[in-house]
Amino acid sequence: MSYLSDIYNGIKTLLTGMSVTGKYFLNSRKGAITQQYPDNRDTLKMFERFRGEVVMPHDENNEHSCTGCQKCELACPNGSIEIIWDRVIDENTGKKKKIIDQHIYHFGMCTQCGLCVDACPSDAIKWAQNFENSVYDRTQLTRVLNQPGSKVRAGVEE
Amino acid sequence: MNTLININNLFLSIIPAEITGLPKMAMIALIYLGIFAVLGLYLVLLERKVAAWFQLRLGPNRVGYHGLLQTMADALKLVSKELTGTVKADKFLYNLAPYFVIITSLMALGIFPFTQKLQAYDLNIGLFFLIAISSIGVIGILLGGWSSNNKFSLIGAMRSGVQTISYELSVGLSLLTMVLLTQSLQLSEIVEVQKNGWLIVQGHIPAIIAFMVFMIAGTAETNRAPFDMVEAESELGAGFHTEYSGMKFAYFFLAEFINMFIIAAIATTVFFGGWLSPFGVTESIPWLGVFWFLAKTFILVFLMMWFRWTFPRLRVDQLLTLEWKYLLPINLVNIVIMAVIVWLNLSIQF
Numbered sequence: 184m185s186y187l188s189d190i191y192n193g194i195k196t197l198l199t200g201m202s203v204t205g206k207y208f209l210n211s212r213k214g215a216i217t218q219q220y221p222d223n224r225d226t227l228k229m230f231e232r233f234r235g236e237v238v239m240p241h242d243e244n245n246e247h248s249c250t251g252c253q254k255c256e257l258a259c260p261n262g263s264i265e266i267i268w269d270r271v272i273d274e275n276t277g278k279k280k281k282i283i284d285q286h287i288y289h290f291g292m293c294t295q296c297g298l299c300v301d302a303c304p305s306d307a308i309k310w311a312q313n314f315e316n317s318v319y320d321r322t323q324l325t326r327v328l329n330q331p332g333s334k335v336r337a338g339v340e341e
Numbered sequence: 342m343n344t345l346i347n348i349n350n351l352f353l354s355i356i357p358a359e360i361t362g363l364p365k366m367a368m369i370a371l372i373y374l375g376i377f378a379v380l381g382l383y384l385v386l387l388e389r390k391v392a393a394w395f396q397l398r399l400g401p402n403r404v405g406y407h408g409l410l411q412t413m414a415d416a417l418k419l420v421s422k423e424l425t426g427t428v429k430a431d432k433f434l435y436n437l438a439p440y441f442v443i444i445t446s447l448m449a450l451g452i453f454p455f456t457q458k459l460q461a462y463d464l465n466i467g468l469f470f471l472i473a474i475s476s477i478g479v480i481g482i483l484l485g486g487w488s489s490n491n492k493f494s495l496i497g498a499m500r501s502g503v504q505t506i507s508y509e510l511s512v513g514l515s516l517l518t519m520v521l522l523t524q525s526l527q528l529s530e531i532v533e534v535q536k537n538g539w540l541i542v543q544g545h546i547p548a549i550i551a552f553m554v555f556m557i558a559g560t561a562e563t564n565r566a567p568f569d570m571v572e573a574e575s576e577l578g579a580g581f582h583t584e585y586s587g588m589k590f591a592y593f594f595l596a597e598f599i600n601m602f603i604i605a606a607i608a609t610t611v612f613f614g615g616w617l618s619p620f621g622v623t624e625s626i627p628w629l630g631v632f633w634f635l636a637k638t639f640i641l642v643f644l645m646m647w648f649r650w651t652f653p654r655l656r657v658d659q660l661l662t663l664e665w666k667y668l669l670p671i672n673l674v675n676i677v678i679m680a681v682i683v684w685l686n687l688s689i690q691f
């Protein structure tokens with residue numbers, strides 16, 4: 184008896200599958216879910232979760248929130264991040280404090296795993312959604328994320 | 342009826358009257374070859390478009406209007422490619438294999454009645470010829486796999502042997518079920534019988550079962566997904582044609598699509614009344630038969646594409662289980678039922 188029910192179930196599940204793809208086929212008229220790149224190059228906006236490259240946002244006062252804690256450097260599995268840091272005396276408290284000199288990001292080595300962004304305690308780095316990242320010389324892929332002359336935003340502590 | 346265009350005459354009028362016998366046959370063959378090479382290319386395009394629609398993509402849309410010339414461009418590219426091969430290949434068999442495959446599939450096309458008059462050769466054992474021809478094609482695959490001297494090719498070819506030998510049986514038996522109704526193997530005769538209703542209606546339940554079995558086994562015969570173990574990309578590279586390039590690869594590729602057309606055309610002829618129009622609506626315009634034949638065939642081709650883009654690939658043991666434990670017993674029982682129906686005159690006739 185299980186022989187016949189096997190056949191019945193087999194046919195039923197096959198038809199279920201076919202109805203699913205059949206619905207897709209009928210809905211394909213409404214337009215493709217794929218992006219028509221490069222036709223829509225000017226208007227194409229990548230979605231929020233897209234991992235283009237790691238950037239460090241700066242506000243209008245040229246301030247970022249990276250404290251130089253190096254947690255991202257430690258988190259990176261392939262050494263794509265190098266932090267060159269320094270110690271300065273904090274003017275307000277008079278204590279010594281760590282600041283970044285350069286937050287160097289080797290985009291050419293980065294696997295877009297996102298561990299650095301997750302590791303950052305002060306949300307100083309995030310993902311940008313750009314995607315046309317090819318260059319003619321790979322040295323251009325080594326980027327300094329903090330802008331020249333920028334400093335850490337007041338109140339952001341390690 | 343005489344005033345209407347007789348497609349066959351039109352067809353033959355291209356050939357000058359003084360040419361007869363062998364040269365005439367050769368010319369008909371050339372015309373067929375031309376038509377079906379183009380048809381094969383457009384089947385490839387159709388497959389890609391249908392696949393795209395099933396996956397909510399656009400498919401080829403760059404070359405020509407909506408990509409209509411895409412496969413032409415692909416064919417040109419394949420023709421201009423260098424023919425590479427393996428050093429240790431068995432050169433003679435290696436070069437022979439693609440022709441085996443393409444010639445057998447083109448041979449089968451010759452006997453289909455596209456309409457009442459348009460049939461290159463009306464064999465009186467038509468169905469038998471089709472079944473026989475489709476098993477010769479697999480020899481080409483076996484040769485190709487064997488002579489390539491590549492383990493993936495060999496495994497692919499052996500799988501193809503296993504698959505075709507098993508499913509041959511189901512194709513044959515399901516067609517035999519219908520032959521019980523038509524009492525003839527001649528394709529024109531089979532269509533003639535269906536003037537009293539298509540065989541799928543005449544034979545009702547056993548005919549529907551036979552049709553389902555035929556479609557499953559036919560898909561397996563053409564080595565298409567979900568039965569594409571022969572060229573399972575994820576396991577075997579490209580299977581038996583791994584070592585082929587350029588035009589020789591194109592022959593295999595084209596043959597696969599023409600075979601799909603053949604399976605659909607057999608199903609059309611045997612189950613859906615060939616060139617007969619539904620309910621005889623266009624009976625007074627005989628040349629519309631071509632349209633009906635192609636329309637039915639393409640619906641079945643679409644069905645096979647639907648299978649391909651829905652079902653995952655079977656394992657080899659599942660493939661054999663399906664054939665020997667399910668399709669074959671069902672088929673045998675079905676033949677007996679059909680025999681009883683024919684004996685007791687239970688078939689539905691209009």
Ligand code: SF4
Nearest residue numbers: 259293294296297299
């Ligand atoms: S995304 Fe991953 S690989 Fe890239 S820099 Fe961050 S941790 Fe390193």
Ligand code: SF4
Nearest residue numbers: 249250252253255303
């Ligand atoms: S980017 Fe974040 S984790 Fe990396 S050093 Fe700056 S504050 Fe620390």
